[in-house]
Amino acid sequence: MGKTxxxxxxxxxxxxxxxxxxxxxxxxxxDFYVRRGSFSFYFPLTTSFVLSVLLTxxxxxxxx
Numbered sequence: 390m391g392k393t394x395x396x397x398x399x400x401x402x403x404x405x406x407x408x409x410x411x412x413x414x415x416x417x418x419x420d421f422y423v424r425r426g427s428f429s430f431y432f433p434l435t436t437s438f439v440l441s442v443l444l445t446x447x448x449x450x451x452x453x
Contacts, residue, residue: 412420415433417436417439418435419434420432420435420436421434440450
């Protein structure tokens with residue numbers, strides 16, 4: 390359990406570093422943003438797909 394928490398923390402820190410370096414997570418092509426008057430809607434479709442694939446790979450790695 391301890392190793393998992395350390396690796397999870399390192400992963401979160403690495404994600405923070407990537408965001409600080411300017412990689413546009415959350416603003417990828419395929420993310421939908423609609424603005425009409427005072428109404429705005431944002432749906433991160435591509436970002437959700439990329440994160441899902443990455444998490445699937447990481448969790449499959451830890452199951453072995």
